[in-house]
Amino acid sequence: MRLKVKDVKLSTGGPYVAILNTEDAEKLDLNPLDRVRLTTDGRELVVFLDISKKGIKPGQIGLFEEVLKALKLRNNNLINVYHQKKPESIYLIRKKLSGDKLNGKEIEEIVKDVVVNKLSAVDLTYFVSACYTRELDDNEVLALINAMVRYGGSLGIKQKMILDKHCIGGVANNRTTMLVVPIVAAAGYTIIKTSSRSITSPSGTSDTMEVLSPVALNRDKIKKVVKKTNACMVWGGAVELASADDAFINIERVLSLDPEGMLLASILAKKKSVGSTHVLIDIPVGIGAKFEDMKKARRLSKRFASIGKKLGMRIKTIITDGSQPVGNGIGPVLEARDVLAVLNGNGPEDLRNKALHMAGLLLEMTGAKDGKKLSTEILDSGRALKKMRQIIKAQGGNPNITPDRLVPGRHRYDVCAEKDCIIRGINNKNVSKLARIAGAPKDKAAGVYLHYHVRQRIKKGDAMFTVYAENKRKLEFVKDFLSKVKVIEGC
Amino acid sequence: MRLKVKDVKLSTGGPYVAILNTEDAEKLDLNPLDRVRLTTDGRELVVFLDISKKGIKPGQIGLFEEVLKALKLRNNNLINVYHQKKPESIYLIRKKLSGDKLNGKEIEEIVKDVVVNKLSAVDLTYFVSACYTRELDDNEVLALINAMVRYGGSLGIKQKMILDKHCIGGVANNRTTMLVVPIVAAAGYTIIKTSSRSITSPSGTSDTMEVLSPVALNRDKIKKVVKKTNACMVWGGAVELASADDAFINIERVLSLDPEGMLLASILAKKKSVGSTHVLIDIPVGIGAKFEDMKKARRLSKRFASIGKKLGMRIKTIITDGSQPVGNGIGPVLEARDVLAVLNGNGPEDLRNKALHMAGLLLEMTGAKDGKKLSTEILDSGRALKKMRQIIKAQGGNPNITPDRLVPGRHRYDVCAEKDCIIRGINNKNVSKLARIAGAPKDKAAGVYLHYHVRQRIKKGDAMFTVYAENKRKLEFVKDFLSKVKVIEGC
Numbered sequence: 007m008r009l010k011v012k013d014v015k016l017s018t019g020g021p022y023v024a025i026l027n028t029e030d031a032e033k034l035d036l037n038p039l040d041r042v043r044l045t046t047d048g049r050e051l052v053v054f055l056d057i058s059k060k061g062i063k064p065g066q067i068g069l070f071e072e073v074l075k076a077l078k079l080r081n082n083n084l085i086n087v088y089h090q091k092k093p094e095s096i097y098l099i100r101k102k103l104s105g106d107k108l109n110g111k112e113i114e115e116i117v118k119d120v121v122v123n124k125l126s127a128v129d130l131t132y133f134v135s136a137c138y139t140r141e142l143d144d145n146e147v148l149a150l151i152n153a154m155v156r157y158g159g160s161l162g163i164k165q166k167m168i169l170d171k172h173c174i175g176g177v178a179n180n181r182t183t184m185l186v187v188p189i190v191a192a193a194g195y196t197i198i199k200t201s202s203r204s205i206t207s208p209s210g211t212s213d214t215m216e217v218l219s220p221v222a223l224n225r226d227k228i229k230k231v232v233k234k235t236n237a238c239m240v241w242g243g244a245v246e247l248a249s250a251d252d253a254f255i256n257i258e259r260v261l262s263l264d265p266e267g268m269l270l271a272s273i274l275a276k277k278k279s280v281g282s283t284h285v286l287i288d289i290p291v292g293i294g295a296k297f298e299d300m301k302k303a304r305r306l307s308k309r310f311a312s313i314g315k316k317l318g319m320r321i322k323t324i325i326t327d328g329s330q331p332v333g334n335g336i337g338p339v340l341e342a343r344d345v346l347a348v349l350n351g352n353g354p355e356d357l358r359n360k361a362l363h364m365a366g367l368l369l370e371m372t373g374a375k376d377g378k379k380l381s382t383e384i385l386d387s388g389r390a391l392k393k394m395r396q397i398i399k400a401q402g403g404n405p406n407i408t409p410d411r412l413v414p415g416r417h418r419y420d421v422c423a424e425k426d427c428i429i430r431g432i433n434n435k436n437v438s439k440l441a442r443i444a445g446a447p448k449d450k451a452a453g454v455y456l457h458y459h460v461r462q463r464i465k466k467g468d469a470m471f472t473v474y475a476e477n478k479r480k481l482e483f484v485k486d487f488l489s490k491v492k493v494i495e496g497c
Numbered sequence: 498m499r500l501k502v503k504d505v506k507l508s509t510g511g512p513y514v515a516i517l518n519t520e521d522a523e524k525l526d527l528n529p530l531d532r533v534r535l536t537t538d539g540r541e542l543v544v545f546l547d548i549s550k551k552g553i554k555p556g557q558i559g560l561f562e563e564v565l566k567a568l569k570l571r572n573n574n575l576i577n578v579y580h581q582k583k584p585e586s587i588y589l590i591r592k593k594l595s596g597d598k599l600n601g602k603e604i605e606e607i608v609k610d611v612v613v614n615k616l617s618a619v620d621l622t623y624f625v626s627a628c629y630t631r632e633l634d635d636n637e638v639l640a641l642i643n644a645m646v647r648y649g650g651s652l653g654i655k656q657k658m659i660l661d662k663h664c665i666g667g668v669a670n671n672r673t674t675m676l677v678v679p680i681v682a683a684a685g686y687t688i689i690k691t692s693s694r695s696i697t698s699p700s701g702t703s704d705t706m707e708v709l710s711p712v713a714l715n716r717d718k719i720k721k722v723v724k725k726t727n728a729c730m731v732w733g734g735a736v737e738l739a740s741a742d743d744a745f746i747n748i749e750r751v752l753s754l755d756p757e758g759m760l761l762a763s764i765l766a767k768k769k770s771v772g773s774t775h776v777l778i779d780i781p782v783g784i785g786a787k788f789e790d791m792k793k794a795r796r797l798s799k800r801f802a803s804i805g806k807k808l809g810m811r812i813k814t815i816i817t818d819g820s821q822p823v824g825n826g827i828g829p830v831l832e833a834r835d836v837l838a839v840l841n842g843n844g845p846e847d848l849r850n851k852a853l854h855m856a857g858l859l860l861e862m863t864g865a866k867d868g869k870k871l872s873t874e875i876l877d878s879g880r881a882l883k884k885m886r887q888i889i890k891a892q893g894g895n896p897n898i899t900p901d902r903l904v905p906g907r908h909r910y911d912v913c914a915e916k917d918c919i920i921r922g923i924n925n926k927n928v929s930k931l932a933r934i935a936g937a938p939k940d941k942a943a944g945v946y947l948h949y950h951v952r953q954r955i956k957k958g959d960a961m962f963t964v965y966a967e968n969k970r971k972l973e974f975v976k977d978f979l980s981k982v983k984v985i986e987g988c
Contacts, residue, residue, distance in 0.1 A: 128618050
């Protein structure tokens with residue numbers, strides 16, 4: 007069928023979409039989500055179909071910006087529309103959903119089609135469902151990693167040894183990355199750390215690092231920073247590593263799913279695409295953390311090790327206490343202040359200890375002896391602070407920043423103990439939610455400051471924690487939330 | 498956030514969708530597929546979010562026709578946009594996908610949200626995946642049926658006894674409905690038959706009946722036809738019975754899935770919403786039919802019986818030979834010709850016998866003795882033909898139509914035997930595909946006519962089958978297809 011182009015003056019942000027009038031769709035026996043092939047002047051493109059009663063007349067075809075651009079079309083151009091068969095990847099997704107295993111070539115076929123936008127949101131949802139209900143085995147995860155790396159971006163940095171760390175998340179603050187990276191780099195190793203921004207948390211490592219320097223660096227800039235400092239701490243989203251993963255995450259988010267195999271692949275594909283050879287992975291376990299169940303954490307830990315071996319990557323996992331926040335501040339500015347304080351020798355003890363432990367383990371993975379002692383020397387001698395300043399400067403920030411220059415939101419609300427008491431628990435989920443209600447991560451200076459941690463004694467009337475906001479109205483929401491939800495147990 | 502309405506001059510055909518500019522979406526921390534609540538002048542509506550770089554400026558919100566109508570909005574009106582929590586049904590879908598059972602109330606919650614367009618295509622896909630991978634048990638199917646009936650349309654016909662029949666499909670022609678209905682109605686029973694149009698087959702019962710009379714009747718018209726004739730044969734789509742089912746089918750189609758529980762619910766919800774009390778279900782089994790596997794067919798048969806009991810519906814299933822087409826013609830006109838020929842006493846024997854067998858069983862379900870004998874008398878006496886004419890007339894067709902007035906497509910292509918041979922098989926899938934390539938069901942007169950059936954002897958040079966088309970070019974596609982694919986085995 008030959009149809010006249012109508013520019014609908016909208017973009018989809020990725021997928022190729024065309025709109026037919028109901029009448030033409032019936033004539034062509036087409037349904038929404040069907041694929042059609044558009045041809046014009048030797049160019050052709052497969053697009054997904056939307057069907058509209060209004061706006062597109064019979065004889066017209068509505069095209070979104072992406073399609074117009076790809077086919078070099080304008081209003082009133084004529085194009086041909088043909089039925090298009092489903093791609094092979096659809097049958098492979100069905101195969102997996104039916105419970106069969108997929109081999110490497112089959113998984114690669116799916117990932118390739120994801121990256122080139124050949125699959126619709128419905129197709130992707132079927133694939134995520136398949137990975138969730140018919141768990142991916144180690145070989146499938148490995149294939150998924152390799153395919154995501156092959157069809158994703160890579161930094162193109164090749165070194166014999168690149169160190170890396172990762173935390174599975176769910177624990178408030180826990181900003182060890184910003185200590186481990188300068189310590190390890192100061193010890194002379196290369197460590198390239200790409201992080202995410204917050205999705206549902208009050209701050210991702212990238213949001214916190216962004217308080218000190220830009221994090222949305224392009225590949226060339228990252229290479230320069232690494233060359234200069236042996237390290238970087240950047241936002242992974244800016245370099246689009248393992249882009250298929252972003253498509254999966256968008257779909258997973260709808261049902262808050264996190265299929266184990268996809269979690270493994272998501273993390274390791276990103277590590278592989280920056281060239282990491284030695285990776286330390288922190289799996290916090292505790293009520294309110296991402297893993298509340300030790301059994302699941304142990305299982306994940308084993309799978310990291312076995313898949314790492316197949317990838318030729320040295321992976322060490324540690325299961326840590328995720329039952330309460332690590333550090334005092336929650337929210338970008340408050341967390342950055344904790345980090346700088348530790349580097350300056352006077353930050354929260356728990357954050358300092360965890361970072362030293364992790365930096366030590368990572369150094370030992372390379373063959374170093376007594377890593378914790380080495381890390382402690384590097385931190386206490388000020389060499390880590392110096393390295394941090396180098397990194398901040400190389401990434402475009404102010405290297406002379408000090409903790410006292412990091413000022414939290416100007417509206418504050420102290421929550422005090424109503425009796426003498428001992429803190430029995432600090433719920434990670436609720437404290438994170440509280441910080442978000444206060445405005446984090448968008449309001450960088452918003453968040454929560456914990457004056458005490460679990461097992462500490464508080465006197466009646468003492469502030470247990472302080473909430474900071476940049477906007478007074480948000481503090482009202484904070485009070486409302488606190489009237490309904492308990493953040494501190496035992497007080 | 499307060500935004501200015503922009504009418505995007507498109508409809509979605511159902512779901513409520515709004516489009517934000519990328520910049521505003523980031524400010525509001527919103528992603529595609531998120532839900533937002535729009536409020537204006539005391540009205541409010543929850544919509545799904547699309548995000549566009551182009552077409553919608555910061556400060557604007559693009560609205561589709563459905564949203565504009567629901568909120569009575571026009572270009573440049575101002576509305577408020579708020580975050581909206583996910584509906585409870587999202588968590589229920591997740592629960593099922595994780596392998597837990599759902600109770601009746603939970604399933605009702607999901608179906609209700611489907612019907613009022615509260616769920617996106619991604620949400621629906623998760624639900625279909627859940628039903629496919631975590632099979633629905635009888636109680637869940639029952640709950641799904643009751644919910645689909647409650648939140649779908651019903652004909653509102655209440656009688657002590659309403660007969661019905663259904664075929665699981667996959668066998669070419671097999672147009673028993675158009676014989677069973679007039680026979681049973683002529684015997685004095687009420688039989689209300691809603692059928693589907695073809696989705697992937699060369700003709701659905703509705704497409705074939707449409708050759709003889711209109712089938713897209715509204716409720717009032719159907720009631721009048723039933724009152725006048727005791728029967729009807731109409732397109733179910735026109736009365737939107739069990740509308741949630743249509744939403745599920747749209748999603749199932751993408752991966753050609755047919756989860757057993759949803760198949761059971763889809764069929765029985767439609768039966769229940771027309772008030773059927775006695776239902777005969779035909780499950781053809783054979784290579785190329787929907788069920789190739791006797792075990793699966795037996796399992797389905799048992800589940801029909803047990804769920805029917807719980808529904809208070811008498812259901813009888815028969816497993817029939819689905820290894821070859823039933824009747825000679827394939828395609829709307831050719832099938833209608835077969836049916837009229839049987840009613841006139843000279844149609845294909847296999848179609849006649851199967852219809853008499855089924856009509857007999859259905860009559861016996863009501864307590865009649867020797868149903869096959871009774872059916873045969875009704876057919877041979879011409880009473881069934883008379884009843885068929887009444888129905889055709891009541892539905893608005895020409896009651897005096899005769900088989901010779903049903904002329905197949907004017908372009909024909911005979912496929913002849915290359916040697917003396919005996920037909921060993923006729924592949925349902927391939928012969929259906931052939932008829933579709935020839936133009937069926939859209940070209941009503943296109944299709945395939947089988948001169949022989951399985952186990953019949955053919956002489957060299959005799960036509961095994963003839964392909965009819967209304968358009969010469971399609972006959973070229975037919976020849977191309979036949980050069981690659983075997984329709985007849987053994988010759």
